[in-house]
Amino acid sequence: MEEDIQFSLNGKKANISVEGGRSLLSVLRKEFGLTGTKYGCGEGHCGACTVLIDNKAIRSCTRTMEEVAGREVITIEGLAGGKDLHPLQKAFIKHDATQCGFCTPGMVLAAYSLLRENPTPTESEIIYAMDDNLCRCGSYKRIIQAIQTAAEEMKGG
Amino acid sequence: MKDNNNVQEARGGFLLNRRDFIKLTGSGILVFFTVGDIDVLAQQRGFGSDYPTDFNAYLRIGEDGRVTCFSAKIEMGQGVITSLAQMLAEELDVELTSVDMVMGDTSLCPYDFATVGSRSTKYFGPPLRKAAAEARAVLIQLAAESLNVNPDRLYSENGVIRDREDPGMKIPYGQLAKGKRIERHLKEGEVAIKHYSRHRISGKATLRTDSMEKVIGKAKFAGDISLPGMLYARILRPPSHSARVTKADVSAAKKITGAIIIEEKDLVAALHEIPEEAEKALGQIKAEYEIPEKDLDNKNIFEYLEKNAPQGQMVTQKGDIDSGRKQAAVSIKSRFLNHYVAHAAIETHTAVAAVEKDEVKIWSSTQSPFMVRSSVARALGFPPEKVRVFPVHVGGGFGGKTTNLETVEAARLAKLTGRPVQVAYTRKEEFFYDAFRPAAVVKAESGLDKEGKIIYWNFEILFAGTRSSEPIYDIPHQQVLAMGGGFGQESIHPFNTGAWRGPGSNTNVYAMESQTDIMAQAAGIDPLSFRMKNLVDERMKRVLKAAADKFGHSFTKGPSGKGVGIACTDYLGTYVATMAKVKVDKENGGVRVERIVCAQDMGEIINPQGAMLQIEGGIAMAISAALSEEVRFRGGSVLTENFDSYDITRFSGAPQIDVVLIDNNDMAPQGCGEPACTTVGAVLANAVCDAIGVRLYELPMTQERIKKVIMKG
Numbered sequence: 001m002e003e004d005i006q007f008s009l010n011g012k013k014a015n016i017s018v019e020g021g022r023s024l025l026s027v028l029r030k031e032f033g034l035t036g037t038k039y040g041c042g043e044g045h046c047g048a049c050t051v052l053i054d055n056k057a058i059r060s061c062t063r064t065m066e067e068v069a070g071r072e073v074i075t076i077e078g079l080a081g082g083k084d085l086h087p088l089q090k091a092f093i094k095h096d097a098t099q100c101g102f103c104t105p106g107m108v109l110a111a112y113s114l115l116r117e118n119p120t121p122t123e124s125e126i127i128y129a130m131d132d133n134l135c136r137c138g139s140y141k142r143i144i145q146a147i148q149t150a151a152e153e154m155k156g157g
Numbered sequence: 158m159k160d161n162n163n164v165q166e167a168r169g170g171f172l173l174n175r176r177d178f179i180k181l182t183g184s185g186i187l188v189f190f191t192v193g194d195i196d197v198l199a200q201q202r203g204f205g206s207d208y209p210t211d212f213n214a215y216l217r218i219g220e221d222g223r224v225t226c227f228s229a230k231i232e233m234g235q236g237v238i239t240s241l242a243q244m245l246a247e248e249l250d251v252e253l254t255s256v257d258m259v260m261g262d263t264s265l266c267p268y269d270f271a272t273v274g275s276r277s278t279k280y281f282g283p284p285l286r287k288a289a290a291e292a293r294a295v296l297i298q299l300a301a302e303s304l305n306v307n308p309d310r311l312y313s314e315n316g317v318i319r320d321r322e323d324p325g326m327k328i329p330y331g332q333l334a335k336g337k338r339i340e341r342h343l344k345e346g347e348v349a350i351k352h353y354s355r356h357r358i359s360g361k362a363t364l365r366t367d368s369m370e371k372v373i374g375k376a377k378f379a380g381d382i383s384l385p386g387m388l389y390a391r392i393l394r395p396p397s398h399s400a401r402v403t404k405a406d407v408s409a410a411k412k413i414t415g416a417i418i419i420e421e422k423d424l425v426a427a428l429h430e431i432p433e434e435a436e437k438a439l440g441q442i443k444a445e446y447e448i449p450e451k452d453l454d455n456k457n458i459f460e461y462l463e464k465n466a467p468q469g470q471m472v473t474q475k476g477d478i479d480s481g482r483k484q485a486a487v488s489i490k491s492r493f494l495n496h497y498v499a500h501a502a503i504e505t506h507t508a509v510a511a512v513e514k515d516e517v518k519i520w521s522s523t524q525s526p527f528m529v530r531s532s533v534a535r536a537l538g539f540p541p542e543k544v545r546v547f548p549v550h551v552g553g554g555f556g557g558k559t560t561n562l563e564t565v566e567a568a569r570l571a572k573l574t575g576r577p578v579q580v581a582y583t584r585k586e587e588f589f590y591d592a593f594r595p596a597a598v599v600k601a602e603s604g605l606d607k608e609g610k611i612i613y614w615n616f617e618i619l620f621a622g623t624r625s626s627e628p629i630y631d632i633p634h635q636q637v638l639a640m641g642g643g644f645g646q647e648s649i650h651p652f653n654t655g656a657w658r659g660p661g662s663n664t665n666v667y668a669m670e671s672q673t674d675i676m677a678q679a680a681g682i683d684p685l686s687f688r689m690k691n692l693v694d695e696r697m698k699r700v701l702k703a704a705a706d707k708f709g710h711s712f713t714k715g716p717s718g719k720g721v722g723i724a725c726t727d728y729l730g731t732y733v734a735t736m737a738k739v740k741v742d743k744e745n746g747g748v749r750v751e752r753i754v755c756a757q758d759m760g761e762i763i764n765p766q767g768a769m770l771q772i773e774g775g776i777a778m779a780i781s782a783a784l785s786e787e788v789r790f791r792g793g794s795v796l797t798e799n800f801d802s803y804d805i806t807r808f809s810g811a812p813q814i815d816v817v818l819i820d821n822n823d824m825a826p827q828g829c830g831e832p833a834c835t836t837v838g839a840v841l842a843n844a845v846c847d848a849i850g851v852r853l854y855e856l857p858m859t860q861e862r863i864k865k866v867i868m869k870g
Contacts, residue, residue: 022433030432035381036374038552040503041584045800048503076374089372096364096770100234101371102504102552108372127808134800136503136553137234138777139770140811 005069010034010078020066025049027065028075036076036105040134047133050106051075057113076105079112087153088112091146099137107133111147120151185334186295188288189215189267189342215267216245216288218296222316222331224249224256226285229269229526230277231261232367233551233558234774235830236767237277239366243763244282247359248289248350250313251330253366261526263546271525271559273656275729275828278763282826287348291341294348299333353761353822360822362766367550376550380507382520384577387509388417389432390570391439393425394586398652398793400446410441418442419573426570428578450792453651458596459494462641465649466619469638473627481613481634485604487679492600493668494855495621495838497593497650497788499797500657501805504552505582506590508564510571512537517544517571521564524554529561533568555778556656560592585798592655593788597621599668609680611691616668620649622661625726625835628669630691651793658775659835662728663782667856670724670839674715674846683712684723684843696758696821697732701725703817704734704756715847720751722844728832732758732819735776735836737812739844746864748784748845750810755833756817760824768829769816775834776814781806783838787857 002017009032018027028034028051037060040048044059051060052074080086088108091097098104107130114121114129121129126147135143217225226245232238242256259265269281293313300318301308310321317327353360370376393405405425407418416438417428427438453461482488509520510533517539523529526546534541551558567580582590598619606612613634618626620641628635641649657663677687685705692698701723705712710721720741725734738752755772762768785804789796797803838856846852851866 019431019433022431026432029381030383033383034374035377035383038378038504039380039581040505041800043584043799043801046503076372080373085373092372093364093368096368096766098234098365098368098371099236099770099774100502100504100553101367101376101550102378102502104371105374131808134503134805134807136501136555136778136805138774138806138811140777140806140808141773141814142770144808 005065007068007070008072010074011081018065020064022065023061024051024063024065024068024073025060028060034075034077038102038105040103045132045134046103047106047110048103050109050133052109052113055113055116057110074109076108079108086112088115088146088150091150091153092143094149095142095146097139097142097146099135099139103133103135107135107143111143111150115147115151115154119154121147123148183217183219184336184338185220186218186292186337186339187215187341188292188295189340216285216292218292218330218334220331220335222255222329222334224251225259226256227259227262227266228281228285229261229263229266230281231272231524231526231548231551232258233272233524233554235277235771236365236764237272239363240278240763240767241282241285242366243359243361243363244286245289247356248286249293251316253358253363255316259548261546261548263526263530263544268527271528272554273524273556273559275731275830275832278826279730279828282763286350287343290348290350291343295339295341296330296333300328303328303333359763360761360765363764364766378504378507378552379509379520379522379549380504380579380581382509382549384509384511387577387579388428388430388570388574389435390426390428390567390578390580391435392566392580393439393442393444394589395446396794397448397450399450400448400793402444403447404445406443409443410438413438413441417574419570421569421573424566424569426566428570428574448792451651452792454791455496455787455789459598462596462598462619462649466640469617469640470623472623472637472639474636475632476613476634478613478615478634478636481604484606485612486607488602488604489672489675489679490602491668491672491675492598492854493664493671495597495664495667496855496857497596497654497790498657498782498786499588499591499593499788499803500553500555500557501587501591501800501803502553502555502557505584505587506558506561506563507579507581508561508567509577509579510564510567511577512568512572512575515543517568519544519546519564519568520549521546521561522549522551522558523561523564524551524556524558525561528559529564532561532565536565536569537572555658556660557591560653560655562590584800588788588797588799588803589795590653592653594657594660594663595620595650595654597664599664601668601672603672603676605676605680609682609687609690611676618665621664624660624665625662625728626665626669629694629697629725629727630673630688631693632691651790652795658778659728659831662726662831662835663779663838666724666726666835667838667842670726670836671842671852674722674843675852678715681714683714685712688723688725697725697727697734700732700756700758700819701734703819704736704754707756707815707817708736708754710736710738716850717847718850720844720848722840722842722847724836724839724843726832726836728828728835730760730827731829731832733832733836735833735840737840737844739841739848741845741848741863743849743867746860746862746867748841748858748860748863750780750812750841752813752815753840754815754817755836756819757829757833758819758821759827759829759832761822761826762818763826765818768818771829772816772833773814775831776837777806777811779834779837780810780812780841783841783856783858785857785859787859
């Protein structure tokens with residue numbers, strides 16, 4: 001049964017009538033056209049579908065719309081909040097941390113969530129926090145460098 | 158300006174009529190280039206395709222001064238979108254930012270077989286350079302006519318033509334192209350290109366040109382294309398590759414509001430405007446199957462392959478193996494095994510298709526847009542020129558996106574429903590339909606003389622194919638026999654097999670360089686000196702030495718207990734030497750790769766930054782292929798369904814990787830995407846053996862397998 005679900009999406013109020021059991025991933029992509037969030041495995045193993053819910057990195061493929069009601073969702077399209085680029089996005093470019101780019105949005109958002117909780121992570125803290133985000137192209141080393149650079153730039157807010 | 162009217166006659170897939178072509182390409186200066194190099198053509202034909210003989214590169218300089226390169230190569234992360242643009246910008250004397258790459262659009266780009274085999278820079282790059290050099294000559298000629306001066310006075314720089322005798326004068330390229338349509342159609346050998354010593358864009362480390370759209374989520378992949386009225390399809394899949402549907406009851410599925418159920422021959426699908434509803438409808442389809450299963454699994458597959466190996470193809474034969482055997486002081490026989498591995502790109506196979514009145518539009522996660530075009534045309538009964546495959550980003554290929562069943566399915570369903578259709582594989586479907594790297598067996602036999610020189614080498618390769626299988630060492634008596642190809646034509650495997658990043662070479666180099674290490678141990682010589690002693694190829698020696706210098710380890714006779722290993726190869730002209738340091742937990746058998754050094758000589762390097770990325774990435778990918786990746790199956794049923802049971806390298810498994818790029822600009826550019834990864838199985842096998850003192854003859858070297866050989870001693 002369809003229900004009205006209100007939540008905040010990329011800083012704006014969102015209101016939608018959908019089946020409450022649908023996944024956030026599917027609704028973001030299909031109903032809101034926010035295709036930066038990707039399907040990779042559908043079971044929360046790979047992290048390609050990572051979004052921020054109340055500033056925490058969450059797998060949108062296993063999150064239902066019911067669970068999202070009243071929450072604050074940020075996708076890759078909304079990360080910079082109207083500015084050009086978030087420091088993480090800049091750092092990913094600077095370090096060539098993308099190859100095919102399919103896992104990139106999820107990587108950037110997982111890194112955002114990490115830096116919010118721990119603004120000065122060590123390399124092993126980065127590895128631990130990011131370990132469930134998979135990149136088949138193998139850009140791991142560059143992604144770690146990008147996160148370190150962004151952390152440096154974001155120092156002091 | 159010959160061949161001015163030949164565009165519509167161009168074969169090999171470029172079948173637009175002239176009016177459409179002019180409309181699509183607009184005005185400006187266009188240069189088409191013919192690759193006439195017999196060797197190159199022969200190699201490409203050898204790859205299994207009728208490569209066109211007319212042209213395979215063209216570019217346009219528009220009125221706005223922008224330069225567009227049209228290529229049916231595709232970008233899947235490997236970075237040719239940047240390196241090809243660098244080659245073009247260099248030769249045409251424009252900034253890199255003035256170049257637009259149009260890739261993989263079958264209506265705009267000349268025919269190309271597929272983006273595979275680390276071939277884009279090697280084969281597409283040279284004609285592109287010549288096309289650009291010719292365009293520059295045209296611009297100078299036009300400027301000379303417009304200024305009424307001798308063209309010898311003029312030169313190009315940063316998108317303008319300048320006059321040596323009038324330093325204030327400059328004419329932008331765009332101005333010269335204005336209101337004109339000039340076509341040049343060239344043959345090989347007519348154009349001179351710049352010497353690398355004059356390069357300022359090519360050869361310089363350059364960041365990817367497509368990162369911006371990727372980091373903001375705007376890069377469009379096939380699944381990101383949404384068309385009005387589009388339906389999401391979920392297709393009935395058999396439980397096994399050997400299963401046949403005997404009955405499918407779709408009555409319950411049809412009751413779901415808005416669901417469209419299609420049953421056409423082998424294709425049973427549920428479609429809906431909402432993806433979850435399509436899934437729900439699929440779940441309501443009750444099917445019965447007949448499953449004549451072969452008794453095959455991960456355990457008995459190798460025996461089965463050996464029993465069913467077809468007649469061989471001799472890869473190399475020199476000297477006489479029997480007399481080699483007689484002269485040998487030591488002979489060693491080994492049998493190396495390699496399991497099926499999946500491509501496991503993070504983007505699953507995905508396609509969107511729309512069948513309109515007289516045109517089929519396709520967006521596909523493919524490495525081979527023209528193959529997609531012909532298979533869609535065949536399936537729908539359309540002429541190929543009425544099928545247009547549009548360019549999209551591809552979320553990782555690694556060889557796996559050269560087969561695109563999903564695109565044909567989307568096209569068939571679009572035709573049957575009269576609406577645009579998306580087919581996006583679930584991860585389970587992705588594992589099921591993947592064309593796995595074939596399981597393979599290599600039977601190796603070789604011997605040493607008293608001085609520690611390899612005297613004979615006798616290899617039998619079963620189902621890995623021939624690539625990289627010729628010995629790199631100086632061996633008087635050698636023979637390599639390959640039985641069964643590595644490209645999946647065999648019906649022998651219980652499911653699809655195909656090319657996996659460095660096809661065949663992964664298995665071959667694993668066996669060859671493991672056997673080499675075993676011989677070094679038997680000779681009582683350290684693995685580096687042993688290789689140096691047996692190499693005569695100076696280029697390979699230089700690469701090996703460069704890796705050793707960077708690695709900074711003084712090798713001793715193995716097994717040394719230190720966990721270090723070496724492997725080298727010649728991958729289609731690119732030379733690689735890799736060294737690794739590992740740590741093995743002797744209690745649980747777990748391997749930690751601590752450091753990898755990789756030296757690579759790929760001839761002239763176009764983008765050193767991109768090359769490093771490819772080498773690092775290939776190594777990261779190949780580490781899990783060597784340590785943990787193994788597709789589980791029973792008969793034609795694929796038991797591996799998702800990443801929880803298929804462990805690919807993650808952050809914690811990626812070691813420090815030091816890359817050494819060998820300076821060899823005098824050699825034409827070779828390939829880069831695949832070579833490094835093909836050494837990883839061997840280098841880790843050798844390092845693990847060096848650490849624990851026992852050898853594993855089977856990849857992947859899982860924790861359990863390592864633990865088992867440690868316990869056995």
